Amino acid sequence: MSAPRSRWSAAARTPVGACAGLLLLAVVVLAVLAPVLWGDRASVVDTAALQQGPSDAHLLGTDDLGRDVLFRVLVATRLSLLLAVTATSLGVVLGLVMGTAPSVLPRRAGRLVTSVVNIAVAFPGLLLALFFAVIFGVGATGAVLAIGLAMAPAFARLTQTLSASVAGQDFVAAARTVGVGRIRLLIRHILPNIAEPLAVNATIGAGTSLLAFAGLSFLGLGVQAPDYDWGRLLGEGLGRINLTPAPALAPCAAVIVTGLAFNLFGEAAAALGVRTLPPRSVRHRPLRPPAPGAAGHRTDSEGQPVLAVDDLRVAFPGPAGWTTPVRGVSFAVHPGEAVGVVGESGSGKSLTAMAVSRLVEPPAHVTAQRLEFTGTPLLDTGEKELRLLLGTSLAMVFQDPMSSFNPVMSVGRQLAEVAEHHQGLSRRAAFTRAVDRLRVVHIPAPDRRARQYPHEFSGGMRQRAMIGAGLMGDPRLIIADEPTTALDVTVQRQVLRLLTEVRAERATAILLISHDIAVVARTCDRVLVMYAGRIVEDLPAADPFKAARHPYTRALLAAVPDLGTDRESPLAVIPGRPPEPDQVPEGCAFAPRCPHADDRCRGADPEPVTYTVGHRIACWHPVQDETALVEETTTGGTA
Structure with a gap:
C-alpha cells in the first residue's frame, strides 16, 4: 500500500477519524437519498399547519407555509454540500494555479503573482467573501464564486510554501539536471509530494466553506427562493426562535455537525504526520551584484576539456550587501579524468558543483570569465538548449541517496523519464532501458527492483541507482557530491569502484566532492583543495x-x-x-x-x-x- 493511502487509512482507524469519517459518509448518503425519498414531502404546502411547533405529524414543526421543517433540512443537505464542495474546489484550483505560477512563469511575472497573493492573504477571508459576493451579485452562483475566490489566496500561500520546501530537495535538482521542463517538473515531481497536506487542508477548508456559505445564505446573499440550503432555513427559522426554536436549531446543528466532520477528519490525518509549514514571505533588497575580479586564465595542454571553469563567482544578496561564498574558482576537467574536490564544510565545494550544473537560481548571481561544458558556454546559452545538453551529457550524484529520488515514483519510472524526455523513447522502451541501466550498476533483480520505490532500496543500492540514472544518457561528466557520506566502508568501496568502472569503460570524466581527502587520493588523478570559496591548491593525487x-x-x-595512528x-x-x-x-x-x-x-x-x-x-x-x-x-x- 502506498504511503498516502496508508496515511488516510490510518486516519480513518483513529477514534476521531473514524467518527468523522462515519459522519461524512452519513452526510454524503443523506445528500444522495434525501431529495429522492423526501423531496416531494418537503415541498407540500399545508395551510392548516402554518408555523406549528413540534408534533407527531411534524417532528420539528412547520414553516410559514406549513412545510415540514425536518424534511426540508434533510433535503437541503444535497444543495448545501454541493455548494460547499464546489466553492472549495474552485478555491483549491485557483490556489494551486496562483501558488505554482511562480515556479512556471518568468521571474518578474512570478513575483507579481506572489505579491498579489501576499496582499490578498492580508484581508480576512469573510471580508473577501462579502466583497466578492457584492461584486458577483445575489444568488448561489455569486456566492460560490465569492467563497472560492476568498479561499484561493490562503491556499495559494500554502502551495507556495510547500512547493518551496520540496523544490530544494535533491531529486528535484536531479530532475532539473537531466533537463526536465518546468511544467513537467511541477506536475511529476513537486505536486505529488505536496498533494497529501494540500488534501488535508482542502478537507478542513470544506468545513469552513460550508459555514461561510450558510452565513451568506443567512444574510440573503446566497441561495434564493424557491431553492433552499441550511443557511436559508436558519434565516427563516430565526425569526420565531423564541416561540419555536426547532426550525432554527435544526439547520444550525446540521451545519455544525457536517463542518466538524470535515474539520476533524482533516485534523486526524494531519495529526498522523502530515506537516503543514507556516507561511512566510522572504524579501530581498534590490542590490547590484559584485563585479568579478580579474583572474589568470588557465591553459591546458591536454586538449579540449569537458569542463572549463575560469574565475567562477557565486554571490548572494544579504542585509549588508552581497556575500560571495565562491570567489574566483578556476579549474578544468578533461575526458576520462577524475578530479577530487576536498575541504571543510562551508568551503564552497557543493556550491561550485551546483553553479557548474546551472542549479543556482536567483537571487543568487553566477559570473565567470569562462564556464564551458563540452565547449558550450553555460552562462550564455538558452535554457532549452542547456536542458538538452546537460540532460544527456551531465550526471549528478547527490550526497543523500534517499532525497535524490522522488519518494512517490518508482525507481524505474524515474530513470525512464530521462530516456522519454531526451531520447524520444516510448514509455515501455524507456522502462526497458532503465532496467538495463540498473543491471549495469549491479542492482540485483533489476526487473523487480525497477518497480519498487526508493524507500525499498538500501542506501548503497539507492546510490548505485542514482549513478544508473546518470547513465540513462551518454554522460561526458559525472559530478558526485559526497556520494559515500553515511554509507559503511564496504558500500563506500562498491560505489567508488562503480564510478571507476564507468570512467574506464566510457572515458567519462568525474568530479568527486568529498570531505575525505584519503578517499579522493585513492580514486582521483588530481585533488583540488578549497578553503573559504577559493582553490588554494591543485595537486596530483598519486601521493598527496x-x-x-x-x-x-x-x-x-x-x-x-590511519592504522599507524597512536590510539593513546x-x-x-x-x-x-x-x-x-x-x-x-x-x-x-x-x-x-x-x-x-x-x-x-x-x-x-x-x-x-x-x-x-x-x-x-x-x-x-x-x-x-x-x-x-x-x-x-x-x-x-x-x-
Whole structure:
C-alpha cells in the first residue's frame, strides 16, 4: 500500500477519524437519498399547519407555509454540500494555479503573482467573501464564486510554501539536471509530494466553506427562493426562535455537525504526520551584484576539456550587501579524468558543483570569465538548449541517496523519464532501458527492483541507482557530491569502484566532492583543495602526503587517522574555524589558523601560481620539507 493511502487509512482507524469519517459518509448518503425519498414531502404546502411547533405529524414543526421543517433540512443537505464542495474546489484550483505560477512563469511575472497573493492573504477571508459576493451579485452562483475566490489566496500561500520546501530537495535538482521542463517538473515531481497536506487542508477548508456559505445564505446573499440550503432555513427559522426554536436549531446543528466532520477528519490525518509549514514571505533588497575580479586564465595542454571553469563567482544578496561564498574558482576537467574536490564544510565545494550544473537560481548571481561544458558556454546559452545538453551529457550524484529520488515514483519510472524526455523513447522502451541501466550498476533483480520505490532500496543500492540514472544518457561528466557520506566502508568501496568502472569503460570524466581527502587520493588523478570559496591548491593525487605544499592541505592530511595512528594520543585538529562567507578577512583567508602566517599573508591574498608541472598553489609560504606536516594540536579547532 502506498504511503498516502496508508496515511488516510490510518486516519480513518483513529477514534476521531473514524467518527468523522462515519459522519461524512452519513452526510454524503443523506445528500444522495434525501431529495429522492423526501423531496416531494418537503415541498407540500399545508395551510392548516402554518408555523406549528413540534408534533407527531411534524417532528420539528412547520414553516410559514406549513412545510415540514425536518424534511426540508434533510433535503437541503444535497444543495448545501454541493455548494460547499464546489466553492472549495474552485478555491483549491485557483490556489494551486496562483501558488505554482511562480515556479512556471518568468521571474518578474512570478513575483507579481506572489505579491498579489501576499496582499490578498492580508484581508480576512469573510471580508473577501462579502466583497466578492457584492461584486458577483445575489444568488448561489455569486456566492460560490465569492467563497472560492476568498479561499484561493490562503491556499495559494500554502502551495507556495510547500512547493518551496520540496523544490530544494535533491531529486528535484536531479530532475532539473537531466533537463526536465518546468511544467513537467511541477506536475511529476513537486505536486505529488505536496498533494497529501494540500488534501488535508482542502478537507478542513470544506468545513469552513460550508459555514461561510450558510452565513451568506443567512444574510440573503446566497441561495434564493424557491431553492433552499441550511443557511436559508436558519434565516427563516430565526425569526420565531423564541416561540419555536426547532426550525432554527435544526439547520444550525446540521451545519455544525457536517463542518466538524470535515474539520476533524482533516485534523486526524494531519495529526498522523502530515506537516503543514507556516507561511512566510522572504524579501530581498534590490542590490547590484559584485563585479568579478580579474583572474589568470588557465591553459591546458591536454586538449579540449569537458569542463572549463575560469574565475567562477557565486554571490548572494544579504542585509549588508552581497556575500560571495565562491570567489574566483578556476579549474578544468578533461575526458576520462577524475578530479577530487576536498575541504571543510562551508568551503564552497557543493556550491561550485551546483553553479557548474546551472542549479543556482536567483537571487543568487553566477559570473565567470569562462564556464564551458563540452565547449558550450553555460552562462550564455538558452535554457532549452542547456536542458538538452546537460540532460544527456551531465550526471549528478547527490550526497543523500534517499532525497535524490522522488519518494512517490518508482525507481524505474524515474530513470525512464530521462530516456522519454531526451531520447524520444516510448514509455515501455524507456522502462526497458532503465532496467538495463540498473543491471549495469549491479542492482540485483533489476526487473523487480525497477518497480519498487526508493524507500525499498538500501542506501548503497539507492546510490548505485542514482549513478544508473546518470547513465540513462551518454554522460561526458559525472559530478558526485559526497556520494559515500553515511554509507559503511564496504558500500563506500562498491560505489567508488562503480564510478571507476564507468570512467574506464566510457572515458567519462568525474568530479568527486568529498570531505575525505584519503578517499579522493585513492580514486582521483588530481585533488583540488578549497578553503573559504577559493582553490588554494591543485595537486596530483598519486601521493598527496609528499606532494602537498599548502599549510591547509597539510593540516587536512595530518587530521586523517590511519592504522599507524597512536590510539593513546588525541586526534589531530586544525586550530580555529573557517570564516563565514560574509566575514572573510583581508589577505589569505587561512592566515588566522596558519602557523606560518605573517604580515604579508594578512595583507594580500595570494594568486594561484604553478609550483611544478601539474601542481598549482595559492600561498605566500608553501611548505618545502616533504616530511614536515602541520603540528598536531588538540585544542580550539575542528577535526
